[in-house]
């Protein structure tokens with residue numbers, strides 16, 4: 001009988017289409033059964049083999065014996081005054097969070113890729129709590145499934161349907177490469193959620209070997225957390241920069257862009273605005289210099305407050321000054337609107353703790 005190493009039943013939610021087809025082969029079933037099972041799970045949001053009525057009874061029984069369809073459990077739901085919603089998922093060894101952000105007729109679901117984060121960026125609460133483990137495919141795709149399913153029953157708390165998915169929750173997605181890769185496969189596949197590729201963004205702090213690997217195997221819209229225009233400052237704010245400095249990082253992104261169809265308009269550069277740290281016109285000048293050959297658009301992120309750190313967010317006036325200076329030099333710049341701050345659901349505030 002087919003069990004995984006721990007002698008537990010196999011969770012089919014960890015399988016992308018390719019792996020599901022292989023699984024069907026292993027259990028002596030036809031490949032097309034993979035299409036049918038995935039149709040029930042992702043298009044019909046069905047998690048009960050008995051309801052998969054176009055599968056022969058014998059196959060349904062076989063599947064019940066050896067496998068399960070198991071999603072992570074959202075143990076808490078917190079709704080912000082701005083209609084952002086945060087869910088806390090409980091899992092073995094730690095918790096992780098998912099955030100829904102409604103804005104201008106769009107609904108964005110921000111999902112986590114790890115429990116905690118190893119990178120310890122100085123301005124981010126997730127990094128401060130340390131790293132626990134990578135999320136499984138079932139836990140990442142499960143965040144989307146569970147919220148879609150909630151939407152079926154609890155329509156009125158969601159202002160708009162989910163139109164976009166961003167890997168900007170807890171963790172560094174490119175340090176959980178294989179599982180994130182499979183999860184993206186399910187998100188994009190016509191046998192999975194079939195979400196258009198341009199509606200999904202992966203945000204990274206800049207893991208150079210992973211960006212290089214990505215160029216060779218997969219296309220995805222990319223956002224890069226740059227946050228500083230020189231190595232001295234970036235080393236202080238983001239320790240990962242000591243391993244992969246700005247030059248290395250930007251040249252790997254440049255190579256990635258050359259192969260990418262989805263990033264034809266350029267990569268999104270995320271830049272947190274920290275008062276008197278990285279927000280002066282001198283910093284803007286340095287930023288222009290390092291980005292001049294990289295097709296990009298810049299997203300300035302007002303820093304979200306965290307207790308016990310010596311940062312504050314730049315003033316509105318300074319952010320506009322910084323942004324206007326960049327725009328005068330031909331950059332496309334937006335300033336991100338902070339959302340869900342009252343429930344600790346904004347960027348960098350995700351810790352799995354309820355305040």
Ligand code: SAH
Nearest residue numbers: 124171172203204205225270303304347348
């Ligand atoms: N590890 C990935 C994705 C997670 S964070 C990455 O670094 O890109 C998503 C974005 O929120 C990143 O740009 C991150 O730098 C930013 N962020 C972290 N802490 C923040 C804070 N306190 N205020 C505003 N943005 C923050």
